[in-house]
Amino acid sequence: MSADSRTALRICPLCEATCGLTLTIEGTSVTGARGDRDDVFSQGFICPKGAAFGGLDADPDRLRTPLVRRDGVLREASWEEAFDTIAARVPALIEEYGPRSTGVVLGNPNVHTMAGALYPPLLLRTLRTPNVFSASTLDQMPKHVASGLLFGDAHAIAVPDLDRTGHLLLIGANPLESNGSLCTAPDFPGRLKALRRRGGTLTVIDPRRTRTARLADRHLAIRPGADALLLAAVAHVLVEEKLADPGALTDHLEGLGELTEALKEFTPEAVTTACDVDAATIRTLARELAAAPTAAVYGRIGSCTVEHGTLASWLIDVLNILTGNLDRPGGALFPLSATARAPRPAAPGKGFALGRWASRVSGHPEAKGEFPLAALSEEIETPGDGRIRALLVLAANPVLSAPDGDRLDRALAEGLDFMVSVDPYLNETSRHADVVLPPPPPSQSAHFDFAFNSFAVRNQVRYTRPAVPLEPDRMDESEILARLVLAVGGMHGAPAHTVDDLAIGAALAAAGAPEELAGELSGTTGPERRLDLMLRLGPYDLTLDRLLDHPHGIDLGPLEPRVPQLLKTRSGRIELFPAPVAADLPRLLRAMHREPAGLVLVGRRHLRSNNSWMHNVAALRGGSNVCTLQVHPEDAARIGLLDGATARIRAAGGEVEAPVEITDAVRAGVVSLPHGWGHSRPGTRMSVASAVPGVNVNQLLDGTLLDPLSGTAVLNAVPVSVTPAS
Numbered sequence: 001m002s003a004d005s006r007t008a009l010r011i012c013p014l015c016e017a018t019c020g021l022t023l024t025i026e027g028t029s030v031t032g033a034r035g036d037r038d039d040v041f042s043q044g045f046i047c048p049k050g051a052a053f054g055g056l057d058a059d060p061d062r063l064r065t066p067l068v069r070r071d072g073v074l075r076e077a078s079w080e081e082a083f084d085t086i087a088a089r090v091p092a093l094i095e096e097y098g099p100r101s102t103g104v105v106l107g108n109p110n111v112h113t114m115a116g117a118l119y120p121p122l123l124l125r126t127l128r129t130p131n132v133f134s135a136s137t138l139d140q141m142p143k144h145v146a147s148g149l150l151f152g153d154a155h156a157i158a159v160p161d162l163d164r165t166g167h168l169l170l171i172g173a174n175p176l177e178s179n180g181s182l183c184t185a186p187d188f189p190g191r192l193k194a195l196r197r198r199g200g201t202l203t204v205i206d207p208r209r210t211r212t213a214r215l216a217d218r219h220l221a222i223r224p225g226a227d228a229l230l231l232a233a234v235a236h237v238l239v240e241e242k243l244a245d246p247g248a249l250t251d252h253l254e255g256l257g258e259l260t261e262a263l264k265e266f267t268p269e270a271v272t273t274a275c276d277v278d279a280a281t282i283r284t285l286a287r288e289l290a291a292a293p294t295a296a297v298y299g300r301i302g303s304c305t306v307e308h309g310t311l312a313s314w315l316i317d318v319l320n321i322l323t324g325n326l327d328r329p330g331g332a333l334f335p336l337s338a339t340a341r342a343p344r345p346a347a348p349g350k351g352f353a354l355g356r357w358a359s360r361v362s363g364h365p366e367a368k369g370e371f372p373l374a375a376l377s378e379e380i381e382t383p384g385d386g387r388i389r390a391l392l393v394l395a396a397n398p399v400l401s402a403p404d405g406d407r408l409d410r411a412l413a414e415g416l417d418f419m420v421s422v423d424p425y426l427n428e429t430s431r432h433a434d435v436v437l438p439p440p441p442p443s444q445s446a447h448f449d450f451a452f453n454s455f456a457v458r459n460q461v462r463y464t465r466p467a468v469p470l471e472p473d474r475m476d477e478s479e480i481l482a483r484l485v486l487a488v489g490g491m492h493g494a495p496a497h498t499v500d501d502l503a504i505g506a507a508l509a510a511a512g513a514p515e516e517l518a519g520e521l522s523g524t525t526g527p528e529r530r531l532d533l534m535l536r537l538g539p540y541d542l543t544l545d546r547l548l549d550h551p552h553g554i555d556l557g558p559l560e561p562r563v564p565q566l567l568k569t570r571s572g573r574i575e576l577f578p579a580p581v582a583a584d585l586p587r588l589l590r591a592m593h594r595e596p597a598g599l600v601l602v603g604r605r606h607l608r609s610n611n612s613w614m615h616n617v618a619a620l621r622g623g624s625n626v627c628t629l630q631v632h633p634e635d636a637a638r639i640g641l642l643d644g645a646t647a648r649i650r651a652a653g654g655e656v657e658a659p660v661e662i663t664d665a666v667r668a669g670v671v672s673l674p675h676g677w678g679h680s681r682p683g684t685r686m687s688v689a690s691a692v693p694g695v696n697v698n699q700l701l702d703g704t705l706l707d708p709l710s711g712t713a714v715l716n717a718v719p720v721s722v723t724p725a726s
């Protein structure tokens with residue numbers, strides 16, 4: 001450290017683990033990052049991505065000013081010019097073609113920023129368009145739908161009580177690379193090792209022998225896409241062998257009889273071929289789960305982005321419920337975040353409905369107010385009333401992250417009248433925008449985890465202010481989004497705090513709190529005032545000032561049971577066998593008898609990468625962080641593929657070529673290609689990424705394969721054919 005260096009705390013926004021970092025700062029540059037040992041939650045943990053915070057923050061390819069398209073070319077522009085352009089175009093299009101002519105795409109980083117949590121709801125309310133798409137339909141929407149149906153609240157997601165459970169059944173998740181998802185747990189790997197040390201059991205179900213699987217007591221290399229069948233059979237055994245005992249939940253359940261009846265045909269023997277897991281092992285899984293003093297079943301990407309994603313997500317909680325582990329310490333519990341609404345007394349709620357409206361072209365039912373992101377292209381391309389003409393893309397790169405990027409690429413280029421991207425990079429998607437609004441690098445932003453605190457394995461709360469001041473000519477992302485709301489809503493020119501004032505007024509009214517509270521809020525920015533209000537209205541006795549007095553965070557204790565208070569179903573009970581699930585079950589039954597596909601594709605993640613946008617950080621590149629096709633030795637021999645040679649992979653959406661990596665870490669009959677690669681399109685400004693572009697796995701998909709209840713794209717267990725490239 002030099003004489004003018006200092007340190008500052010910053011919660012890491014780079015994955016769901018939300019580690020506290022101590023940044024070293026020289027002048028206004030971040031020159032180092034280490035784990036904050038005093039952080040109440042992460043206690044010093046850091047991974048290579050967090051350690052690379054400085055390089056990622058200072059990436060010279062980050063945009064410094066807005067870009068505005070003039071004469072077909074994106075040119076640097078002032079913020080005034082950028083917002084003037086938006087205000088001149090979007091309201092006029094709405095005026096001429098109606099609200100349906102607008103569409104919004106919300107990408108993953110929105111859950112990692114304060115701005116992304118606070119402003120998109122206001123943007124959607126302003127636009128009043130049904131054309132809402134997000135990364136959720138490439139990800140966790142099945143879980144939301146399952147939770148909505150079971151508990152009446154799509155946001156009531158039970159997380160495994162990692163630090164207290166005696167038995168963890170982990171399905172289609174690889175937290176040793178991902179650091180956990182829908183289960184916020186800094187040092188997930190350490191917590192799994194601690195489970196083993198205290199005598200607990202870890203079972204991993206994954207077609208690949210991942211780093212997580214190598215840590216397990218038992219690894220089942222299931223045939224991809226078959227988890228719902230396996231889980232149904234485990235539930236069947238629990239019932240058949242009279243091992244089911246929902247315990248304290250018994251009085252809060254309905255539908256147990258119908259569920260039992262519906263599971264009759266899903267015997268271990270019946271599903272064994274489809275799963276490629278023998279029937280005795282399935283029975284053992286069920287017996288171990290029932291016998292464990294406490295247990296939690298937890299699933300992630302491999303259980304969601306598949307043909308039966310909603311059924312698998314539902315069955316995961318069915319198993320937690322049948323074994324009495326839902327809502328009990330050591331099982332799967334519902335976190336209570338500091339900014340959640342203060343609990344109300346238990347009572348029947350409004351319930352959760354699917355398909356309240358449908359998409360224009362294919363009639364996809366909405367789920368949680370969204371249409372499948374896989375259906376974005378057709379909504380832009382297909383002529384007629386309600387065609388999307390103006391698209392607002394907030395922190396999303398669907399050209400790489402969604403199915404059939406080539407088609408979307410064309411639709412964005414040719415089918416839109418106007419497009420805005422809020423993005424730090426000029427990349428595969430934002431290159432099509434008419435206006436690009438770049439947020440500042442993370443060191444210059446405040447951070448609070450509105451989303452992830454409600455998935456955290458321990459209730460806790462932390463807030464960090466910007467580690468370095470906003471550079472001149474930069475605009476905070478909260479202000480960018482507030483001004484975007486004003487510009488599209490016909491209030492261009494009003495001060496950004498107008499949006500926060502409206503939000504505060506609405507929140508006070510909804511909570512029945514006195515209006516005067518607005519004047520008592522502390523905080524130096526709109527987002528801080530809104531945070532202060534949420535903390536004051538929340539379940540703990542907290543304020544922003546109190547939080548600022550605790551720079552390493554405040555521990556709010558272990559997770560506690562919340563049923564029945566949290567239930568919002570119409571019955572006021574857990575609805576174990578909801579009608580949409582019942583209607584989808586015959587499809588699963590048919591899958592049981594289907595001939596398995598010859599070769600199927602699954603994805604994978606790398607610890608030193610993140611979806612589509614981190615390949616531009618030189619320090620994180622190389623080593624095993626490469627875009628290779630992993631192939632089992634038996635398949636390689638059969639197809640005639642040599643290690644390091646190029647393979648051609650074909651599927652319904654197209655074909656790509658990738659170098660072959662022969663490894664028995666994938667099971668036979670399965671090949672694996674990571675996502676987020678394919679940085680070869682012209683007109684981007686990602687010099688490091690485009691030097692070694694890789695290929696876009698999602699080009700293999702045509703976007704028609706969806707989990708029907710949630711509209712989530714099938715990204716795993718996709719039939720492919722592989723040949724040597726000539």
Ligand SMILES: Nc1nc2c(c(=O)[nH]1)N[C@H]1C(S)=C(S)[C@@H](COP(=O)(O)OP(=O)(O)OC[C@H]3O[C@@H](n4cnc5c(=O)[nH]c(N)nc54)[C@H](O)[C@@H]3O)O[C@H]1N2
Nearest residue numbers: 107108109138139395396397398401422603611612613675
């Ligand atoms: N085949 C396959 N496809 C997948 C997946 C898979 O497992 N397999 N995973 C899916 C999943 S789980 C997800 S979540 C999606 C992600 O899909 P997306 O959300 O579309 O993609 P990301 O790469 O996460 O990043 C989105 C954009 O956010 C920008 N960005 C980064 N930081 C910020 C910021 O602070 N503010 C703003 N405004 N923008 C920022 C990046 O530059 C990038 O352009 O991909 C999905 N696609």
Ligand SMILES: Nc1nc2c(c(=O)[nH]1)N[C@H]1C(S)=C(S)[C@@H](COP(=O)(O)OP(=O)(O)OC[C@H]3O[C@@H](n4cnc5c(=O)[nH]c(N)nc54)[C@H](O)[C@@H]3O)O[C@H]1N2
Nearest residue numbers: 172173174178181224225300301302605606607610611716
């Ligand atoms: N380093 C890093 N961390 C990340 C991300 C990243 O890109 N890189 N992305 C973040 C995001 S957006 C998310 S959503 C999370 C995801 O978090 P995880 O779900 O933990 O991440 P994945 O590594 O995609 O793990 C999915 C696993 O499912 C397996 N799988 C594939 N198909 C099947 C199947 O049919 N059945 C079963 N049982 N398993 C299957 C895959 O082999 C893979 O190991 O990670 C987050 N964290």
Ligand code: SF4
Nearest residue numbers: 012015018019047050
């Ligand atoms: S585990 Fe996630 S939150 Fe923690 S340092 Fe790494 S990227 Fe950041």
Ligand SMILES: [Mo]
Nearest residue numbers: 108135139140
């Ligand atoms: Mo994700």
